[in-house]
Amino acid sequence: MSDETPDPAGEHRPVLVVDFGAQYAQLIARRVREANVYSEIVPSTMSVERIQAKNPAAIVLSGGPSSVYADGAPQVDPKLFDLGVPVLGICYGFQAMAVALGGDVAKTGLREYGGTRVDVVGDGGLASSTLLQGTPQEQSVWMSHGDAVHAAPAGFTVIAESSGSPVAAFEDDERAFYGVQWHPEVKHTAFGQQVLTNFLYHGAKLPPAWTMGNVIEEQVAKVREQVGSGRVICALSGGVDSAVAAALVQRAVGDQLTCVFVDHGLLRAGEAEQVERDFVAATGVKLKVVDAVDRFLGALEGVSDPEEKRKIIGREFIRVFEAAAREVVEEAAEHGEGEPVRFLVQGTLYPDVVESGGGEGAANIKSHHNVGGLPDDLQFELVEPLRTLFKDEVRAVGAELGLPEEIVQRQPFPGPGLGIRIVGAVTQDRLETLRAADAIAREELTAAGLDREIWQCPVVLLADVRSVGVQGDGRTYGHPIVLRPVSSEDAMTADWTRLPYDVLARISTRITNEVAEVNRVVLDVTSKPPGTIEWE
Structure with a gap:
C-alpha cells in the first residue's frame, strides 16, 4: 500500500x-x-x-479483524463523509461507517x-434499491x-x-453512502460483483472507462515524459512481467532501449535459449546477454538465509546492470552517441510492492529482489510501468x-530464480539436481494439458x-523434492491445485528414477495465506 505513488491512471481519478x-x-x-474503474489501496491511518x-x-472502506469498540481499533474520521465523495462500507468498514455517522453497533x-x-x-421480486438493484430478494x-449494526444512522434506509x-445493508442515495455487512468481493457471494458495479456505476456514477488500452496509452506517455531522449536498459528475465515492461517501454522510446538478459545460473533448463x-x-x-554465473554463485556461496539470498541476488543484478550500462555507453560512443x-x-x-512492505501500513512479508532487495547506492532512475498492476492485468x-x-x-x-527454490545454500550441484527435477515436472504438466489450469508449479x-x-535393493540417503502446484488470480491469495493422481x-x-x-x-497442499507461493 502506498500513498506516495503517482497516480498511474492518468485522467482517471482513483477509487480508494x-x-x-x-x-x-x-x-x-x-x-x-x-x-473497468481504476482503484488503489491506501492504509486506514491515512489522514x-x-x-x-x-x-x-x-x-x-474494507473489512478488518477488529471490533469497532475494541481499544486501539481503527476508526473512520467523520470528516471523511464531508468530502462529497461516494462511500461504500464493507464488513468492518460498514460498521465503522455506521458508528462514525451516529448509528449503533x-x-x-x-x-x-x-x-x-x-x-x-x-x-417481492428483484431488489430495486441502488446498491442491490437487479439482485434477488433472497441471496x-x-x-x-x-x-x-443494530440501528442505521439518520438518513439511511435499511435494505x-x-x-x-x-x-445487513443500508444506503443513503442523497449523499451516495452505502454499506453491506457481507463481503461482495469474494466469489462465494453470489451477486457480489453486481453489488460492487451497482455502487460504482449507479451510486458513484462512474463510467467503465479504465481499460488496458488506456493503461498502455497513459504509461507510454509517462515513460516518454520521464525518459525524454535518455538511454534505457531493461532487466529482462524472460518472464511475463519484464517482457511486458520491455515491450511497453520499447513502444514509448524505441531504440533508446537495450534489454539486458543476465544468465545468473539460477535459471531453469532451456530458459536462456527461450529468451533469446x-x-x-x-x-x-x-538484447545484450551477460554471463554472470560465476559471479552470482560466488556471492551466494554458503548463504542459506532466504532474505539474505534475495538481497544478494538483488544487489548483484544491479551491479551487473551497471557494468552492462557502461558497455552500452561505450558501444554507443563508437557510433558517435555518448x-x-x-x-x-x-x-x-x-503484489511485489505490497509484500515488500511498500508503503505506510504494509507488512514486509518477504523482500522481492526488485523492491526490498535493491541496494541503497542504486545509480539508476527506475522506470516501472507495471508497478500498480496485478498479474492478470499485465497479461492483458x-x-x-x-x-x-x-x-x-x-x-x-521469480526473479531470484532457483536460488529461492533451494532450501539451503546454493551450489552448482544442487542447481543441476533441481533443474532436472523441475524439467520433468514441467514436461509432464504440459503433456497432460495442465499448463493453463494452474497458476504455477514451483519445484x-x-x-x-x-x-x-x-x-535397487540398496539404501539411499537422498533429498526430497516438493511439488507446489497453485491456482491464483493475482498471487495475493492462492490455493493448491488438485492435480490428477x-x-x-x-x-x-x-x-x-x-x-x-x-x-x-512430496506435495505441498498449503493455501496462501498462511503459506506464500514460494518457499523462500
Missing part, C-alpha cells in the same frame, strides 16, 4: 480502498478494476486531508461466518463477523437483513501489445534435508 487490515483489501481493488489530496472518485450473540442467507427488505452471501444482522529466441523474435528489441544510461526498466508489479497488457501467447501466458517464475529442493530410501505419480516416478540425488517427492 481504505485497508483496515482486511484479508481481502487487494481483492476489493481487483474487483473494482474488473468493473482525510491526504485522502482528499488524491482526488478520489469514490472510497471503499453491538454484539448480536449470533456470529455469522461463511455462507449466509440475507433477505432484501422491500417488495447467499459470505459473512465473517461477530458484531452487527437487507439476516438472522445475525438486523441491519522468443522475445527478440517477437519484438526486435536490442548519452549515458540513466534509466533502468523493471517489471515490478503491485501484453496481449494488447501483440506479444505472442508463449510469452504472455508463461507461468510466473523445491530441500537441500538441507535428507531421507532414507531404497532403490496419475500425473503426480508419473512426475514422482520419473524424478526418483531419473534424478539420482532425489529419493522422495
Whole structure:
C-alpha cells in the first residue's frame, strides 16, 4: 500500500480502498478494476486531508479483524463523509461507517461466518434499491463477523437483513453512502460483483472507462515524459512481467532501449535459449546477454538465509546492470552517441510492492529482489510501468501489445530464480539436481494439458534435508523434492491445485528414477495465506 505513488491512471481519478487490515483489501481493488474503474489501496491511518489530496472518485472502506469498540481499533474520521465523495462500507468498514455517522453497533450473540442467507427488505421480486438493484430478494452471501449494526444512522434506509444482522445493508442515495455487512468481493457471494458495479456505476456514477488500452496509452506517455531522449536498459528475465515492461517501454522510446538478459545460473533448463529466441523474435528489441554465473554463485556461496539470498541476488543484478550500462555507453560512443544510461526498466508489479512492505501500513512479508532487495547506492532512475498492476492485468497488457501467447501466458517464475527454490545454500550441484527435477515436472504438466489450469508449479529442493530410501535393493540417503502446484488470480491469495493422481505419480516416478540425488517427492497442499507461493 502506498500513498506516495503517482497516480498511474492518468485522467482517471482513483477509487480508494481504505485497508483496515482486511484479508481481502487487494481483492476489493481487483474487483473494482474488473468493473473497468481504476482503484488503489491506501492504509486506514491515512489522514482525510491526504485522502482528499488524491482526488478520489469514490472510497471503499474494507473489512478488518477488529471490533469497532475494541481499544486501539481503527476508526473512520467523520470528516471523511464531508468530502462529497461516494462511500461504500464493507464488513468492518460498514460498521465503522455506521458508528462514525451516529448509528449503533453491538454484539448480536449470533456470529455469522461463511455462507449466509440475507433477505432484501422491500417488495417481492428483484431488489430495486441502488446498491442491490437487479439482485434477488433472497441471496447467499459470505459473512465473517461477530458484531452487527443494530440501528442505521439518520438518513439511511435499511435494505437487507439476516438472522445475525438486523441491519445487513443500508444506503443513503442523497449523499451516495452505502454499506453491506457481507463481503461482495469474494466469489462465494453470489451477486457480489453486481453489488460492487451497482455502487460504482449507479451510486458513484462512474463510467467503465479504465481499460488496458488506456493503461498502455497513459504509461507510454509517462515513460516518454520521464525518459525524454535518455538511454534505457531493461532487466529482462524472460518472464511475463519484464517482457511486458520491455515491450511497453520499447513502444514509448524505441531504440533508446537495450534489454539486458543476465544468465545468473539460477535459471531453469532451456530458459536462456527461450529468451533469446522468443522475445527478440517477437519484438526486435536490442538484447545484450551477460554471463554472470560465476559471479552470482560466488556471492551466494554458503548463504542459506532466504532474505539474505534475495538481497544478494538483488544487489548483484544491479551491479551487473551497471557494468552492462557502461558497455552500452561505450558501444554507443563508437557510433558517435555518448548519452549515458540513466534509466533502468523493471517489471515490478503491485503484489511485489505490497509484500515488500511498500508503503505506510504494509507488512514486509518477504523482500522481492526488485523492491526490498535493491541496494541503497542504486545509480539508476527506475522506470516501472507495471508497478500498480496485478498479474492478470499485465497479461492483458501484453496481449494488447501483440506479444505472442508463449510469452504472455508463461507461468510466473521469480526473479531470484532457483536460488529461492533451494532450501539451503546454493551450489552448482544442487542447481543441476533441481533443474532436472523441475524439467520433468514441467514436461509432464504440459503433456497432460495442465499448463493453463494452474497458476504455477514451483519445484523445491530441500537441500538441507535428507531421507532414507531404497532403490535397487540398496539404501539411499537422498533429498526430497516438493511439488507446489497453485491456482491464483493475482498471487495475493492462492490455493493448491488438485492435480490428477496419475500425473503426480508419473512426475514422482520419473524424478526418483531419473534424478539420482532425489529419493522422495512430496506435495505441498498449503493455501496462501498462511503459506506464500514460494518457499523462500
